[in-house]
Structures are given as structure tokens and as C-alpha cells.
Amino acid sequence: MNIEGKVALVTGGASGLGLAACRSLIEKGAKVAIFDFDKANGEAVVQELEEGKALFVQVDVTDEQNVAQALETLYKHYGDLHIVVNCAGIGPPGKVINREGEPLPLDQFKKIVDVNLFGTFNVLSKAAARMAKQDTLNDDGGRGTIINVASVAAFDGQIGQPAYAASKAGIVGMTLPIAREFARQGIRVNTIAPGLFLTPLAESLGEDVINSLGGSVEYPKRLGNPKEFAQLVVHMAENDYLNGEVIRLDGAIRMAAK
Numbered sequence: 001m002n003i004e005g006k007v008a009l010v011t012g013g014a015s016g017l018g019l020a021a022c023r024s025l026i027e028k029g030a031k032v033a034i035f036d037f038d039k040a041n042g043e044a045v046v047q048e049l050e051e052g053k054a055l056f057v058q059v060d061v062t063d064e065q066n067v068a069q070a071l072e073t074l075y076k077h078y079g080d081l082h083i084v085v086n087c088a089g090i091g092p093p094g095k096v097i098n099r100e101g102e103p104l105p106l107d108q109f110k111k112i113v114d115v116n117l118f119g120t121f122n123v124l125s126k127a128a129a130r131m132a133k134q135d136t137l138n139d140d141g142g143r144g145t146i147i148n149v150a151s152v153a154a155f156d157g158q159i160g161q162p163a164y165a166a167s168k169a170g171i172v173g174m175t176l177p178i179a180r181e182f183a184r185q186g187i188r189v190n191t192i193a194p195g196l197f198l199t200p201l202a203e204s205l206g207e208d209v210i211n212s213l214g215g216s217v218e219y220p221k222r223l224g225n226p227k228e229f230a231q232l233v234v235h236m237a238e239n240d241y242l243n244g245e246v247i248r249l250d251g252a253i254r255m256a257a258k
């Protein structure tokens with residue numbers, strides 16, 4: 001798909017990987033709608049992005065009505081939607097049994113799965129239902145593309161990541177069945193599984209964890225730059241033959257137990 005002039009929805013676009021994706025999509029000529037929980041960051045980001053190329057809507061991706069209303073706002077503003085990037089996510093760690101021998105409260109597990117997995121499904125399902133009614137864009141009958149964000153934790157989850165890893169493994173697991181279903185609508189579905197990228201979320205791990213994980217990257221021996229994530233987002237949007245795939249973007253890291 002030629003991104004020039006297209007409309008992209010980026011959840012979690014007010015920070016980190018989502019913001020990097022917004023910047024790169026705009027550089028390629030797209031317009032973006034940022035759905036993010038963080039109103040202050042969202043409004044600030046729209047001010048710094050190219051004028052007229054970014055819309056911010058405060059959204060909780062876990063809220064069905066909120067997402068549906070926000071899509072109405074997007075369609076009123078832009079008229080169409082071609083690219084959906086599901087970046088919104090959280091990751092607070094928690095072991096199954098903590099040092100005091102207490103089991104992880106179910107609510108903590110549910111919250112992470114709610115935002116990361118259910119929030120991703122909530123947005124992609126409602127967005128795709130609208131996209132399916134749009135005119136086709138090319139000779140393949142394409143109407144757009146959905147790009148989800150999992151994590152290497154879906155495959156090499158560390159101690160303390162049962163909820164986070166489960167939420168991301170769920171995103172990996174639903175990629176192919178949804179791509180298979182959306183073939184008739186001409187909507188491609190792919191997922192990126194990033195390693196460790198230097199963003200506010202990763203910084204919350206603390207310097208020791210970040211340095212240890214950075215040192216365990218095979219090559220390049222460093223954390224990923226959010227621009228490198230955004231490069232893959234742009235490619236996934238542009239490459240009409242890429243569909244139903246999960247791509248690790250991680251410098252060949254295979255995370256240790258902790």
C-alpha cells in the first residue's frame with residue numbers, strides 16, 4: 001500500500017513506540033489519529049507533530065463505547081481509515097507467588113490482559129468493521145492493514161511476567177486466525193514482537209534490568225531505537241504480500257529466566 005495520503009490509527013501513540021510510529025507514518029505522508037489514555041501527552045504530541053497531520057482522542061482501549069465513539073470522531077475528521085497500529089500496552093511485573101508467599105491477586109493479572117490483549121481486540125474489531133465498508137485501494141482488493149504489538153516475552157517470558165507474557169502470547173495467537181478471516185475484506189493482519197526498546201515503559205524496569213537486558217542482546221548489543229520499530233511498522237503497512245505473520249524485532253535476544 002502506498003502510505004501517502006492514507007489515514008493511520010495508532011493506539012498508545014502518545015509515547016514510546018507508538019509515538020515513533022506516528023512520526024514515521026507522517027514522514028511517509030500519512031495522517032494519524034492517536035488514541036491514548038494520557039490526555040496531557042496526547043495533546044502535547046499533536047502540537048509537536050506536523051500541523052494538520054495528527055488528531056488526538058483520549059481513549060481507554062478497554063472501553064467498548066469509548067473506542068466506538070472515538071472511531072466516530074476519527075471518521076468525522078478523516079473520512080477513512082487504512083492502517084491500525086495497536087501499541088497501547090502496560091507491563092507491571094508480578095510473580096505468581098511473591099517474597100511473602102502471597103499469590104498474585106487475580107485483578108493484577110486481569111488488568112494487564114485487559115489492556116494488552118482485550119484492548120487490542122476491542123480496537124481492531126471495531127476498526128476493521130468500519131474499514132470493511134470502505135472502497136478497495138488496489139488490484140488485490142485491499143482495504144487496509146492492522147499491525148499489533150506483542151513482545152519477545154510472548155516467547156521467552158521472564159520470572160515476573162506471567163500476566164504480561166500471557167497477554168502478548170494471546171496477541172501472537174490471534175494474528176493468523178484474524179488474518180485468515182479478514183482475507184475476504186482485503187485487510188492484512190500482522191504482529192511485531194519487539195525486544196527491549198528504550199521507551200518510558202522500559203525505563204520503568206530500572207537501570208540495572210535495562211543494562212542487563214541490553215547486554216544480553218546478541219547484536220547490536222544495545223536496546224532498540226523506537227525509530228527501528230517504526231521502520232517495521234511502515235514496511236508492514238507498505239508490503240501488500242506480508243500477512244498473517246509475527247515478526248520478532250529484537251537483535252536476536254533470547255531472554256534469560258530473569
Ligand SMILES: CCCCCCCCCCCCCC(=O)CC(=O)SCCNC(=O)CCNC(=O)[C@H](O)C(C)(C)COP(=O)(O)OP(=O)(O)OC[C@H]1O[C@@H](n2cnc3c(N)ncnc32)[C@H](O)[C@@H]1OP(=O)(O)O
Pocket residue numbers: 090091092093094095097098099100101150151152153158159160161194195196201202204205213255258
Ligand atoms: C513499579 C515498577 C513498574 C515496573 C514496570 C515494568 C514494565 C516492564 C514492561 C516491560 C516493558 C516492555 C518490555 C518487553 O516487552 C520486552 C521484555 O519483556 S524485557 C523483560 C522485562 N522483564 C521483566 O519485566 C522482569 C519482571 N520481573 C521482575 O522484575 C522481578 O521478577 C520481580 C520484581 C517481579 C520480582 O523480583 P524479586 O522480588 O526480586 O524476586 P526474584 O525472583 O527476582 O528474587 C530476588 C531474590 O529474592 C529472593 N527471593 C525471591 N523470591 C523468594 C521467595 N519466594 N523465597 C525466598 N527468597 C526469595 C531470592 O534470594 C532471590 O535471589 P536470587 O538468588 O537472585 O534468586
Ligand SMILES: NC(=O)C1=CN([C@@H]2O[C@H](COP(=O)(O)OP(=O)(O)OC[C@H]3O[C@@H](n4cnc5c(N)ncnc54)[C@H](O)[C@@H]3O)[C@@H](O)[C@H]2O)C=CC1
Pocket residue numbers: 011012013014015016017018035036037038041059060061062086087088089090091115116119149150151152193194195196197198199200201202
Ligand atoms: N518498550 C519496550 O521495550 C517494549 C514494548 N513493547 C510493547 O510496545 C507497546 C508500547 O510500549 P512503549 O512504547 O514502550 O510504552 P509507553 O508506556 O511508552 O507507551 C504506551 C502508551 O500506551 C498508553 N496506554 C496504556 N494503557 C492504555 C489504555 N488502557 N488505553 C489507551 N492507551 C493506553 C499509555 O498512555 C502510553 O502512552 C506496549 O504494548 C508494550 O507492551 C513490547 C516489547 C518491548
